Amino acid sequence: MVRILAGDVGGTKTVLALYQSDQGELTEIRKETYPSGRHTRFEDLLLEFLGSDSLIDAATFGIAGPIKSQRCITTNLPWIIDAAEIADELNIPQVHLLNDLEAAAYGILRLDHFHELNPDAHEEAGHIAVIAAGTGLGEAILFYDGRDYHAMPTEGGHCEFAPQDALEDQLLVFLRQRFNGHVSLERILAGDGFGNLYDFLKSINFAEANAELEAQMQQTDRNAVISRAGLQQEDVLCSEVMRLFCRIYGAEAGNLALKCLPRNGVYIAGGIAPKIRPALESGGFLEGFLDKGRMTHAIEHIPLRIVDNPEAPLLGAAHYASKQLAIK
Known part of the structure; x- marks a missing residue:
């Protein structure tokens, strides 16, 4: 004992x-x-x-x-x-x-309950990838040797953000100016990312700001206000923040999948995923994950699982x- x-x-x-x-x-x-x-x-x-x-x-x-x-x-x-x-x-x-x-x-190896995001998932023996947005953005790989798993830590959350369309091109320019050059994925896919996305959309006049919501942002955690309003679709700006967040999150999960081909799944951990699960399930995350051009076929059947045990x-x-x- x-x-x-x-x-x-x-x-x-x-x-x-x-x-x-x-x-x-x-x-x-x-x-x-x-x-x-x-x-x-x-x-x-x-x-x-x-x-x-x-x-x-x-x-x-x-x-x-x-x-x-x-x-x-x-x-x-x-x-x-x-x-x-x-x-x-x-x-x-x-x-x-x-x-x-x-x-x-x-810890994920000890859990048995998850929420699947990929309807075409085919589970196989093999590596596992973990991505987790919370205060920061973390990534890890569980290497499978045929008998056991071995965790490989990374600092992948600090890799560069790669835009995939014209709106994301503008986002990169905005964040590059805000952070004096290097724009890591953590600037978007973490708690403060909601505020950064909101400020960007407001700067390009994507939609009119809601004065009542902005007053709430002054009184409490603005990231929480933005994510709640976006999740409940109470505001056009906040809803677009949530859409962008989920799509970019899915795109980076797809990048991680391409790098290690985790046939046993990509697990979405961290404090944010359980709180925004309906948004992650709405399709934008999976769309970003699969948007890999000629290499989509390599990852299209990989399980995508939300970890809801903190x-x-x-x-x-x-x-x-x-x-x-x-x-x-």
């Missing part, structure tokens, strides 16, 4: 959980969610969660940022997270850091820690 600490460390919130593991079977002891900006050091957040609970056999954290030599300079937080320093300070024998999408990918990264981190203990 061993005790495992697992964490899903995002730009907005951090979820920590303590598990008991018996021969790989995990039982949750307790779990807490914290605003990620609550502490200046990640270790202080861990100490607050653990309190007097200091007997931990292993810990794994999925973190929104690149991991190098088990060290992470977080992308959207002021933390430097080092596995060796955490092990030392908290007296944990094994500490592992995973990219958040790497953790989510391992704990996939946490589960993936916990199971990774359990597996590493078994290896040792």
Whole structure:
């Protein structure tokens, strides 16, 4: 019987959980969610969660940022997270850091409920791809060796946005000016992307702005106001924002599929997808995914599945820690 600490460390919130593991079977002891900006050091957040609970056999954290030599300079937080320093300070024998999408990918292997977007999907044994829009945009690949899966983290969300029509050409020019050159997909396919798309459409006079909605944007999270109004089709500008978001999201999912041919599916994780599921199901996402010219045939039967369990990264981190203990 061993005790495992697992964490899903995002730009907005951090979820920590303590598990008991018996021969790989995990039982949750307790779990807490914290605003990620609550502490200046990640270790202080861990100490607050653990309190007097200091007997931990292993810990794994999925973190929104690149991991190098088990060290992470977080992308959207002021933390430097080092596995060796955490092990030392908290007296944990094994500490592992995973990219958040790497953790989510391992977690997806433990789930059994998804929402399929591709009516022509044919599931086959093979690789799996994961794409996740949330505070940022993450991408990962689960390489299948014929017996087991191995997660490959990427920073694919920071690749360049490639427009596919005249309107998207204008969008690229607008964003290039806003961000002084490089325009990554994360500028569109993340929480702040809704606001960027709205500002673009407003700048080209796509439709008249709704004064009441804009007043709401001043009082609360403008991205949430735009996405809600777009999802419910309350406003022309916001509806077009949602259409563009879904189509570009689908196009990038298709790009990822072409790069690794994930016959076992592209899984759409992250915090945004479950909230806008009706929009993703309306056809724009699939249209963007399949718009690959002469190579559409290579990906047209790949499953496209929305992950509606927000704990996939946490589960993936916990199971990774359990597996590493078994290896040792």
